[in-house]
Amino acid sequence: MSEKKTLATVWLDGCSGCHMSLLDMDERLITLSSQFDLVYSPLVDQKIFPAHVDITLVEGAIGNTEDLEKIHMIRERTRILVALGDCAITGNVSALRNACGAEAMLRRVYGESAHGPAQNATGKMQDIFVQLPRLFERVQPLHDYVSIDAFVPGCPPTADTIHFALSELLAGRVPDLSGVAKFG
Amino acid sequence: MSAAPGAKTFVIDGVDASATPGQTILSAAREHNIFIPTLCHLEGLGDVGACRLCLVEVKGARRLLPACTTRVDEGMEVTTNSPRLADYRQMTMQLLFAERNHVCSVCVANNHCEMQSMATTLGMTHVEVPYRFPALTVDASHERFTLDHNRCILCTRCVRVCSEIEGAHTWDVMGRGIQSKVITDLDQPWGTSETCTSCGKCVQVCPTGALFQKNRTGERRGKDPSFLPYLRTMREEL
Amino acid sequence: MMSHEELEQTTAKVQQEQRAAGDRINVCVAAGCLSLHSDAVQKSLTDEAKKSGARCSVRGVGCMGLCSAGPVVSHEPAQAVAAEDKTTAQPTRLYGGVQPGHAAKIVASLNQEPVRELAIDTAMPFFAKQTKIVLENSGSINPESIEEYIAAGGYRALLRALHEMTPAEVVQEISASGLRGRGGAGYPTGLKWATVARAAGATKYVICNADEGDPGAFMDRSVLESDPHRVLEGMILAAYAVGASQGYIYLRAEYPLAVQRLGVAIREAKRMGLLGAEIAGTRMSLHLEIRLGAGAFVCGEETALIASIEGRRGTPQPRPPYPAESGLWNSPTLINNVETYANVSPILARGSAWYAAQGTAKSKGTKVFALSGKARNTGLIEVPMGMTLREIIFDIGGGVPAGHTFKAVQTGGPSGGCIPESLLDIPVDYDSLMQAGSIMGSGGMIVMDDSSCMVSVARFFMEFCMSESCGKCVPCRAGTAQMHGLLTRITEGVATHRDLDLLVRLCEMVGATSLCGLGQTAPNPVLSTLRYFKNEYLAHIEDKHCPAGVCECATTPAEVNA
Numbered sequence: 012m013s014e015k016k017t018l019a020t021v022w023l024d025g026c027s028g029c030h031m032s033l034l035d036m037d038e039r040l041i042t043l044s045s046q047f048d049l050v051y052s053p054l055v056d057q058k059i060f061p062a063h064v065d066i067t068l069v070e071g072a073i074g075n076t077e078d079l080e081k082i083h084m085i086r087e088r089t090r091i092l093v094a095l096g097d098c099a100i101t102g103n104v105s106a107l108r109n110a111c112g113a114e115a116m117l118r119r120v121y122g123e124s125a126h127g128p129a130q131n132a133t134g135k136m137q138d139i140f141v142q143l144p145r146l147f148e149r150v151q152p153l154h155d156y157v158s159i160d161a162f163v164p165g166c167p168p169t170a171d172t173i174h175f176a177l178s179e180l181l182a183g184r185v186p187d188l189s190g191v192a193k194f195g
Numbered sequence: 196m197s198a199a200p201g202a203k204t205f206v207i208d209g210v211d212a213s214a215t216p217g218q219t220i221l222s223a224a225r226e227h228n229i230f231i232p233t234l235c236h237l238e239g240l241g242d243v244g245a246c247r248l249c250l251v252e253v254k255g256a257r258r259l260l261p262a263c264t265t266r267v268d269e270g271m272e273v274t275t276n277s278p279r280l281a282d283y284r285q286m287t288m289q290l291l292f293a294e295r296n297h298v299c300s301v302c303v304a305n306n307h308c309e310m311q312s313m314a315t316t317l318g319m320t321h322v323e324v325p326y327r328f329p330a331l332t333v334d335a336s337h338e339r340f341t342l343d344h345n346r347c348i349l350c351t352r353c354v355r356v357c358s359e360i361e362g363a364h365t366w367d368v369m370g371r372g373i374q375s376k377v378i379t380d381l382d383q384p385w386g387t388s389e390t391c392t393s394c395g396k397c398v399q400v401c402p403t404g405a406l407f408q409k410n411r412t413g414e415r416r417g418k419d420p421s422f423l424p425y426l427r428t429m430r431e432e433l
Numbered sequence: 434m435m436s437h438e439e440l441e442q443t444t445a446k447v448q449q450e451q452r453a454a455g456d457r458i459n460v461c462v463a464a465g466c467l468s469l470h471s472d473a474v475q476k477s478l479t480d481e482a483k484k485s486g487a488r489c490s491v492r493g494v495g496c497m498g499l500c501s502a503g504p505v506v507s508h509e510p511a512q513a514v515a516a517e518d519k520t521t522a523q524p525t526r527l528y529g530g531v532q533p534g535h536a537a538k539i540v541a542s543l544n545q546e547p548v549r550e551l552a553i554d555t556a557m558p559f560f561a562k563q564t565k566i567v568l569e570n571s572g573s574i575n576p577e578s579i580e581e582y583i584a585a586g587g588y589r590a591l592l593r594a595l596h597e598m599t600p601a602e603v604v605q606e607i608s609a610s611g612l613r614g615r616g617g618a619g620y621p622t623g624l625k626w627a628t629v630a631r632a633a634g635a636t637k638y639v640i641c642n643a644d645e646g647d648p649g650a651f652m653d654r655s656v657l658e659s660d661p662h663r664v665l666e667g668m669i670l671a672a673y674a675v676g677a678s679q680g681y682i683y684l685r686a687e688y689p690l691a692v693q694r695l696g697v698a699i700r701e702a703k704r705m706g707l708l709g710a711e712i713a714g715t716r717m718s719l720h721l722e723i724r725l726g727a728g729a730f731v732c733g734e735e736t737a738l739i740a741s742i743e744g745r746r747g748t749p750q751p752r753p754p755y756p757a758e759s760g761l762w763n764s765p766t767l768i769n770n771v772e773t774y775a776n777v778s779p780i781l782a783r784g785s786a787w788y789a790a791q792g793t794a795k796s797k798g799t800k801v802f803a804l805s806g807k808a809r810n811t812g813l814i815e816v817p818m819g820m821t822l823r824e825i826i827f828d829i830g831g832g833v834p835a836g837h838t839f840k841a842v843q844t845g846g847p848s849g850g851c852i853p854e855s856l857l858d859i860p861v862d863y864d865s866l867m868q869a870g871s872i873m874g875s876g877g878m879i880v881m882d883d884s885s886c887m888v889s890v891a892r893f894f895m896e897f898c899m900s901e902s903c904g905k906c907v908p909c910r911a912g913t914a915q916m917h918g919l920l921t922r923i924t925e926g927v928a929t930h931r932d933l934d935l936l937v938r939l940c941e942m943v944g945a946t947s948l949c950g951l952g953q954t955a956p957n958p959v960l961s962t963l964r965y966f967k968n969e970y971l972a973h974i975e976d977k978h979c980p981a982g983v984c985e986c987a988t989t990p991a992e993v994n995a
Contacts, residue, residue, distance in 0.1 A: 097300055100321045101292070102328075104300060109328035149328065154321060162320040166300030189318025194311060195299025244751040245906045247946045258953075259945060264751040286942045290911035323935060324915045349904065368746060368904065371729065373914040375904030 016065040016181055019051035020095075021085060023078045024105040024150060025071030029096035030054065032167035033068075036174050043174070046181040062088055066180050068095040068163075072105040073151050077144035086157040091180060094159045095173070097166040097194055099152060104166070106150040113137065113146040161185050164192040205271040214267035221249055221262035224275060231275050232284055232313060234291075235350040236263045237400055239423025241359055246350060248284050248313070251275050259283075281317070288314050289322045294373070295329060296345040297403075303343075304404030307417045310348060311403075327373075334379075336386030340398050340408055344376055347405035353377060353397035360426060365391040377405075396422075435706040435713045437592055440583055447584035455488030456543045457509040460531075461572065462493035463658040464651070464690055465812070470533075471504035477536035478506070485540050495659020497572035498563070500812030502529030502553055506539065507572065527553040558828040559810045564791065566799050567775045568815045571659035576694050579701035582662040588707055590781035591666050594673060595715045603674035604630055607777065609785035611797035616642055616733075616770030617848065617874045618950070619796070619863035625767065628757040629675040632765035639672045639680040639719075640742070640761065640768040644726045644733040646685070647846025648897060650877035652801040653771035655813045657684070657691035660775070661698035665721070667774030669708060670781060672719045675767050679720050683738050686725040695723060730901035734949045735760075735768045737903065748903040749949035770875065772801055792818030796862035800873065806843075806880035807833045816861070823857040826880055837882040841965070845874025847894045847901075848954030850961025851887060870961040872954070886983035887966040888973055892920040894958035902951060909952025912943035916959065923970060926977035926986025933974060937963070 022030060030053060034040065050064060051057045060081075067089040073079055086092055097103035108116040117136035121127065132139055137146065153159055163176045163186070172192065179186035201216040207224055214223035219242070224231050235246040244261035251262045254272035262275070274280075291297070291310065299311050331344040351368060354377065358364040365388050369378045379385045398406045400420045407416065451457070460466075460475040478491045488511070497505045508526040528539065528551035535551060542548050565571075574581040582588070594603050608623025629637060641664060645653040657664060668680055684692055699721055702708035710718045724742050731737045732747040739761050741747035760766025776798060780788045792798050796818040802825065805811045809831030816825060822842055826832065833839050841851040850871030852859075859865045863873045881890065899913040919936040922928040940956035947953045963970060972978050977986040 094321070097298075101298075102326060103298055106326070106328065107296075107298065107301075109326070110296060110330040151326075152321070154323075155325070159321070164320060188320050190315065192320055193299075193315045195302065195305045195308075243905070244948060247906055247908055247948070250946055261751055261948075265753075283942050283946050286938070287907050287946065290907055290915065293915065294907075294911040324939070325918060327914065327918075348907075349910070351905075370904065371731075372899055372902035372904045372910055374900075375910065 015045075016047045017050045017061065017063070018047040019049070019060065019064045019067040019085075019089070020054065021051070021060075021067060021069045021071075021081070022053045023069060023071030023081065023099070024074035025096065025098040026104065027053070027070070028167040029068075029070035029098075029173075032096075032165075032170055033173055035170035037170070039170075039174050043177060043181065060085060060088060064089045066091045066093065068093045068177075069099050069153060070095045072098045072102045073147070073153060073156055074105055075144040075146045079147075079156060082153060082157050091160045091185065092153075092157065093161045093163060093176065093180065094153045095163050096168055097164055100154075100162050100164050101194065102150050102152050109149045112148045114148070117146070161188075162192070163188060164194045166195050168192070203267045203269045203271075205267050205269070205273065207273045208275055218267055219263055220251060220253075220260070220265050220267055220271075220273055223267050224262060224273075229275055231262050232317060233263060234309060234313060234348065234402055235352065237352050237356075237420060237423065239360070239420070239425075239427045240352060240355045240400070243351060243355070246348075247287055250280065250283065252277060252280065284317050285319050286324075288317055288319045289324050291348050292319075292322050293324045293326045295327070295331060295347065298345075302346060302404040303407045303416055304346065308404060309402035334385050335409075336384035337388075337391070337393070338386060338409075339393060340385065340395065340406060342377070342379075342385055343405055343407070345405075346403045347377060348403055349375055349377065350402060351377070352400040352402065353406060356396045356400045356423070360423065361392060361394050361396050363390050363392050363394075366397060435588075435592070437589075440588060440592065443580050444584045447580045451490075451584075452511075452515045454490035455511040455514075456490075457511075457514050458482070458489055458491045458539065459494040459497075459507045459509065459572065460491065461495070461497050461503065461505045463496035463571075463655055464688075465496065465500040465655075466503040466505055467690065469504045471531075473533045474504050474506065474531050474536065477533035478539065481536040481540040485537075487540055487543050489540070489543055492575050494573060495571040495576045496568075496655045496813050497527070498568070498813045499527075499529065499553065499559060499810060501810055502812075504531050505529055505553075506531045506551075508539065508543070508547075510543075524555060527555050529553045559814075559831065562820070562824060562829050563815050564799050564817045565815050566779050566788075566791075567656060567663070567772055567801050568659070568813065569779070570663065571655065571813075574660065576659050576661055577697045579662055579698065579705055579707075582660070586782065587662055587778070588666055590778040591669055591707065592713055594670055594781055595713055595717055600630060600674045600676060603670060603781065606781055606785045607674070610780045610788040611785075611792075611795075612773065612776055612780060612788065613796065613863060614770060615772035615776070615800070615875065617845065617872060619873060622769065622773055625757060625769070626671065626674050628755075629677075629765050629767040632758050634765045636679070636762075636764045637675055637677040638761045638764055638766040639668055639675065639677040640738070640766060641668055641680070641682040641771060641774055642733060642735065642738060642768055643682055643684040643688075643691070643771045644730075644738060645688075645771070645875060646730040646733050646901075647848075647875055647877045648894075649803060649805045649843075649879045650846060650875055651803045652813065652876040654688050654691055655803075656771055656775050656801070657688070657695055661691075661695045662702065663775045663778060664695075664771055665698055665702055665708065667769075667777035668721065669712065669719050670777050671767055671769065671774065673717050675765075677767065678718045681722050681724050681742055681761075683724045683726055683732070683742060686727060692723060692725065699723070729903070730897075731903040731949070731951050734951060737949070738768065739766065748905045749951075751948060772876070793860060793862045795864055796873075800861065800876060802876045802878045804830050804878050804880070806878075807837065807839075807882040807884070808880040809834055818862050819860040821858050821860055822852060825861065825878070826857065830880060833880065833882045837884060839880070840883050840885055841881045841887065841890075843871075843879040843881065843890065843958075844877065845872035845957070846877045847897045848872055848950065848957055849874045849877075850957045851881070851890065851965065852961070853965040870964050871957070884981060884983070886924070886979050886981035887962040887969045888920065888923050888979075889981075889983050891959045891962045892917065892924055895920055895955065898951060898955035902955075906946075906948035906952060908943045909947040909949075909955065912939055912947070913952070913955050915939055916943065916956070920959070923973045924979070924984040924986075926973055926979075926984065928974050930974060933970060
């Protein structure tokens with residue numbers, strides 16, 4: 012048996028539901044964990060994404076400049092990049108704002124229906140939140156920016172689906188979910 | 196077992212089969228338990244050959260033919276699946292998913308949607324063509340039903356059931372190409388339609404979450420178009 | 434009741450009147466010249482002629498072809514009008530760019546030297562290299578006068594067929610001529626007629642498809658505006674051959690002049706007993722109606738056209754059944770294009786052998802083209818099948834204007850493709866054009882020079898297909914929109930090789946899976962430009978640079994998302 016694979020999980024523009032579903036594998040996670048080292052994840056206290064990772068599961072879509080920087084960096088440092096869940100694959104709920112655009116969404120949420128500095132703001136809403144990563148007008152799936160090696164759809168993907176996918180990945184195979192995976 | 200008079204014998208996926216005169220490839224295939232994917236077809240409604248999922252290869256034919264509208268000919272050799280057909284079918288699904296805002300996770304039809312399950316069946320794991328994210332409206336003016344253009348795939352089942360079965364012809368399609376949309380009467384709010392009988396057949400035949408009944412949640416959101424062949428048979432025999 | 438004798442009497446009367454009228458000044462009043470106010474030119478010429486007392490008549494005629502020189506006026510000397518043998522007569526003079534202010538000069542020149550500054554050389558290749566069958570009367574007869582059509586030999590073929598030929602013999606004659614559908618697909622006309630003639634059904638229909646919609650195409654329009662009776666005669670002959678008694682002409686409402694002239698022609702033909710009940714005293718009846726198209730390109734597709742005539746939404750239906758078996762109101766229906774019908778009467782008048790002797794082995798006769806774009810001479814031309822593209826563009830068209838070089842010629846409109854310089858020596862026929870990745874199409878021919886970006890051209894045609902898709906089938910409705918989006922990305926300089934690969938995949942899929950010809954051929958402009966001008970695509974993608982300087986490419990990909 013070769014040495015353990017390194018595994019990273021990343022949370023971009025999503026709700027963390029996919030990570031919850033990952034944890035829903037329950038005791039199976041413990042069994043699988045003997046086969047990998049979790050080197051980066053919102054679930055562990057590690058600030059720097061390592062230089063070389065065997066498998067990275069990415070939850071969430073690309074919604075802002077920070078997401079875009081991250082996904083390029085992650086792609087460069089990852090051997091097998093997996094889009095985990097509908098946000099990463101389709102944009103899903105994160106992309107619901109696409110039909111109106113980021114500016115209109117911000118104005119509605121932080122302007123018209125909130126109390127605060129932005130309430131009566133004139134000009135671009137984006138310019139008020141300068142300390143935050145700039146939102147793209149459109150949220151887009153990962154594969155619009157980087158090449159993806161495996162897609163694991165679902166909102167969230169069930170624990171069983173993730174278990175199957177992860178088992179395959181750890182066994183050195185790219186999981187083929189066609190005919191099994193379900194969106195939503 | 197002897198063949199019915201005028202029966203056509205043909206070969207489908209390498210298997211000898213028979214069809215009644217005038218029977219479509221799709222109907223004959225289903226009788227022989229051969230799966231051909233469809234979305235616009237619905238048992239009991241006239242066929243339009245619009246979704247293109249049921250395209251099959253017919254030996255000697257210059258083009259792929261829709262199984263739902265092509266009638267079986269004596270000696271026909273039909274192939275219902277091939278790498279090429281599988282690729283086209285998946286691309287067709289991708290085009291549909293990218294065309295409007297199909298967000299399964301927050302859709303009323305989640306887990307009861309023919310489009311969603313078709314994507315699974317045809318092995319679609321992601322959509323390669325760019326999502327279009329059009330800004331579309333929802334018409335909730337009818338007291339019992341809602342029309343959500345975001346989920347419509349323009350299969351025109353609603354148009355056909357309303358015209359062919361209910362006889363009201365409340366529904367139709369307006370606009371061209373990517374701008375096409377289903378409308379009630381002369382593109383007026385559904386609730387103000389004077390031709391709509393509120394029978395709900397359109398809702399029951401809609402394969403997605405485009406047409407749904409208000410105040411239905413969870414498992415009760417499922418649709419049941421099984422009344423259709425029954426109605427059709429009753430009418431034809433009367 | 435109209436008989437051969439009456440046709441001859443009408444002819445003699447018209448000729449006598451024309452001889453009596455002396456010189457003839459003809460002003461083009463078809464759409465091209467009319468848009469340059471040739472009606473004002475006609476009025477000035479009429480006024481001047483009256484004022485001068487010269488023995489001449491001024492008449493409005495159809496298109497004379499050289500639209501780029503419009504408004505066009507021709508002057509036939511009295512001796513030429515009267516001459517039995519036109520070839521030895523004093524030649525007709527042709528003037529271009531005629532303004533109302535030139536009227537006096539032209540009238541004054543009748544028995545003098547031609548007006549030099551307006552003269553067009555009628556010996557130039559533009560005229561000399563053409564062969565006119567469909568357009569033989571265009572520009573020489575008054576399109577609103579049935580008498581002039583008769584005087585030019587019209588309706589003889591019809592009467593002869595009705596009295597001396599069986600319907601089967603008419604079909605046989607068309608089959609033997611080798612005529613193929615001029616709407617674009619090139620289906621053998623005789624075969625189509627035979628199918629409808631054979632089809633069972635008490636009621637049959639004939640339809641004329643005049644829903645010309647390709648960008649850059651104005652052949653059918655010109656024929657209908659210039660010589661409407663030729664089309665009617667072809668339709669009546671077709672109805673006789675297949676056994677139809679009702680017919681429709683599906684005509685674009687955007688062609689008001691054609692609508693008006695066709696309306697006049699139908700009334701006149703009825704008045705003369707050549708249309709309606711008991712045509713020319715025989716048992717043959719044909720009732721013709723004009724149906725106006727509301728502007729949907731897809732209604733040129735025959736099943737959509739039929740749906741539109743029936744009052745339904747104009748969307749195509751899967752074939753079979755073909756209209757020949759089950760068409761309008763489920764009856765056997767013959768649908769042919771304007772130019773196809775326009776060829777029928779000459780074939781029957783002069784014989785199938787004469788017709789079959791023209792053109793190539795598999796493409797007989799002539800083809801009318803609307804030559805436009807970056808050529809010196811543009812307009813309406815008719816050439817024998819088999820002429821090379823080079824002869825059409827460089828001899829007839831006179832090549833591209835100085836300072837630019839030829840890049841491509843687009844044939845077949847949104848269903849066709851772009852053919853590069855290296856293939857200009859292929860003969861123009863159905864099969865050669867298809868081999869080159871384009872199609873004959875209905876006859877649009879757009880010349881492009883080095884100022885055209887081929888990616889933009891492909892994008893233009895895809896935009897056309899996207900907005901003209903009926904929306905019924907998924908690949909055409911959504912696929913054209915996606916292809917348009919990808920082409921837009923390329924022109925904006927933000928596309929990747931992945932986008933290009935996806936575009937090619939979509940082209941293949943949409944072409945193979947679409948319901949009707951619109952979607953099936955929509956990828957052609959992309960595929961043909963990719964075949965011959967891939968370097969232009971790559972320049973946009975790799976160098977973010979438009980070689981023709983047409984596209985504004987973004988400097989960084991991020992700009993698109995900003």
